[in-house]
Amino acid sequence: MYPEPTNIWERIEYSSLGTTIAESTWMFPTIETIHVFALVTVIGTIALVDLRLIGVKGHALRVSQLARDTLPWTWGAFVLAAITGTLLWVSKASSYMINPYFLAKMALLALAGLNMMYFHMTTWRTVDHWELDPSFPAAAKVAGWLSLIFWVGVIFTGRAIGFTLGIFY
Amino acid sequence: MDELLYNFTDWLRSTPLNDLALTISETQATAWIGEHFWAIPIFQVIHILAIAGSFAAVLMMNLRVFGFAGHATLSETAHRYSRVLWWSLAALIFSGFLMIIGEPVRELVNPYFWIKMILVVVGILVAVLFARNLARQAEVAGGGVRSAALLLVVLWLLIMWCGRWIAYAPV
Numbered sequence: 043m044y045p046e047p048t049n050i051w052e053r054i055e056y057s058s059l060g061t062t063i064a065e066s067t068w069m070f071p072t073i074e075t076i077h078v079f080a081l082v083t084v085i086g087t088i089a090l091v092d093l094r095l096i097g098v099k100g101h102a103l104r105v106s107q108l109a110r111d112t113l114p115w116t117w118g119a120f121v122l123a124a125i126t127g128t129l130l131w132v133s134k135a136s137s138y139m140i141n142p143y144f145l146a147k148m149a150l151l152a153l154a155g156l157n158m159m160y161f162h163m164t165t166w167r168t169v170d171h172w173e174l175d176p177s178f179p180a181a182a183k184v185a186g187w188l189s190l191i192f193w194v195g196v197i198f199t200g201r202a203i204g205f206t207l208g209i210f211y
Numbered sequence: 212m213d214e215l216l217y218n219f220t221d222w223l224r225s226t227p228l229n230d231l232a233l234t235i236s237e238t239q240a241t242a243w244i245g246e247h248f249w250a251i252p253i254f255q256v257i258h259i260l261a262i263a264g265s266f267a268a269v270l271m272m273n274l275r276v277f278g279f280a281g282h283a284t285l286s287e288t289a290h291r292y293s294r295v296l297w298w299s300l301a302a303l304i305f306s307g308f309l310m311i312i313g314e315p316v317r318e319l320v321n322p323y324f325w326i327k328m329i330l331v332v333v334g335i336l337v338a339v340l341f342a343r344n345l346a347r348q349a350e351v352a353g354g355g356v357r358s359a360a361l362l363l364v365v366l367w368l369l370i371m372w373c374g375r376w377i378a379y380a381p382v
Contacts, residue, residue, distance in 0.1 A: 075375045079368060082259065086267025089260075090295070103283055103291065111280035115270065197259050201252045 051136040063133035070133060077126040081200075083119035085193050087112040092193075095178060095186030105178075106169050138203070140210050147199035154192035161185035217381045219322035228319050235315035244313035251313050257306040262371060264299030268292040269338070269363050272345060276352045276360045285352060289345035296338060321380045327373035334366040 044061065047053040054060060063069045090112055094105045131138050138144040165181040172179055223229065235241060244250040274280035275288040283291070311318045318324045341359040348356055 071376060071379045075372050078259075078262075078371055078375050082263040082266045082371070083270065085260070086263035086265075086270070089263065090267055090271070103287075107282040111271065111274065111282060112267075115274070194256070194260065198252070198256050201255050201259070205248075205252050 049136070051139045054132055055135040055137075057132065059129075060132045060135065063129060070130065073126050073129050077123055077130060080119045080123035080126060081197075084116055084123055085197065087116040087119070088189060088193060092186040092189045095182050096190070097178065097183065105173050134207065137207050141203055141207055142210065143199045143202040143206055147196055147203065150192050150195040150199060154189060154196065157185060157188045157192060161189075213381045216322045219325075220320060220380065220382055223320045223322070223325070232315040232319040235312060235319075238312070240312050241315060244309075251310065254306050254309045254313060257302060258310065258374075261299045261302035261306060262374075265296050265303060266367050266371075268296040268299060269367055272341075273360045273364055276345070276357055285348040285350065286346045289342055289348075293342035293346075296342065300335065300338075318377065321377050321382075323373045323376045323380050327370055327377070330366055330370045330373065334363070334370055337363055337366060 044056045045052075047056050055064075063073065091105065091109050094103075094108055161181075165179055165185065172182070269292075271280065272288060272292045275283065275285060337359060341356065341363055344356050344359070345352070352360075
């Protein structure tokens with residue numbers, strides 16, 4: 043059956059949860075599909091706000107109103123993406139942990155989170171003062187661009203995992 | 212279910228689609244994509260970003276129709292997000308074509324691919340009618356528009372499902 047685990051990642055992978063997902067023909071693709079539903083919701087809703095921040099107008103809605111409409115869905119979908127992502131990871135934990143694209147994806151997720159936190163604790167606090175201005179403050183545009191870059195990076199590295207898993211030992 | 216899909220694949224192999232896929236696979240474009248390891252993943256990234264844009268647009272119109280998101284009239288909402296939807300759809304179709312040229316047999320001789328194509332045609336028709344009707348609604352959306360909104364979300368989820376499962380088709 044399964045060899046004796048030699049590290050914590052193998053211990054997780056050979057757990058009953060990990061082997062159940064790995065051995066099933068339909069579980070991994072199904073969880074992966076739900077992961078896709080969740081991640082497109084996260085990135086689609088975030089991109090709507092980011093594009094607004096960098097100056098793509100196209101509508102009269104205030105950016106604070108847009109954020110209020112999208113954020114609950116962004117967070118809900120993020121939780122679903124995190125749960126499904128964890129389940130996928132458990133089933134092949136030791137392969138993921140030596141895959142550079144997986145590690146880069148986790149780093150980019152952290153950067154996207156830090157960028158968002160910093161923006162919310164600084165420039166966003168005064169959004170009422172600048173959201174009706176013809177042009178947003180540079181800090182808001184930078185936050186929008188960084189967010190777009192980090193999230194596109196998350197998608198790219200996420201997709202790259204599927205093409206490289208198992209080639210790094 | 213697997214049996215049914217397998218028979219579908221078998222049937223696809225007996226149609227001219229098989230020859231078409233093989234003809235495409237002999238072109239220089241397919242060869243070029245095959246020689247560049249990152250081409251397919253990059254097309255897929257563009258495809259996923261376009262799905263994100265289109266699904267977010269569908270979601271935001273739905274939220275407004277059902278009163279979960281406020282701040283704009285139905286007609287403004289329709290106008291704003293249908294533009295996001297059309298641009299995303301253009302990127303979806305473009306990146307989808309690139310993926311077909313890159314891996315013609317994997318796509319064209321695949322049951323999920325063709326189920327997805329049928330759903331995409333229905334989805335685009337429903338989206339066009341929905342966006343057009345939403346723009347003409349009064350402050351509260353009527354029953355037809357509400358049903359179309361829900362149908363659109365379900366269609367988009369099914370399209371994503373089939374898209375992901377192209378990789379897992381029984382062959």
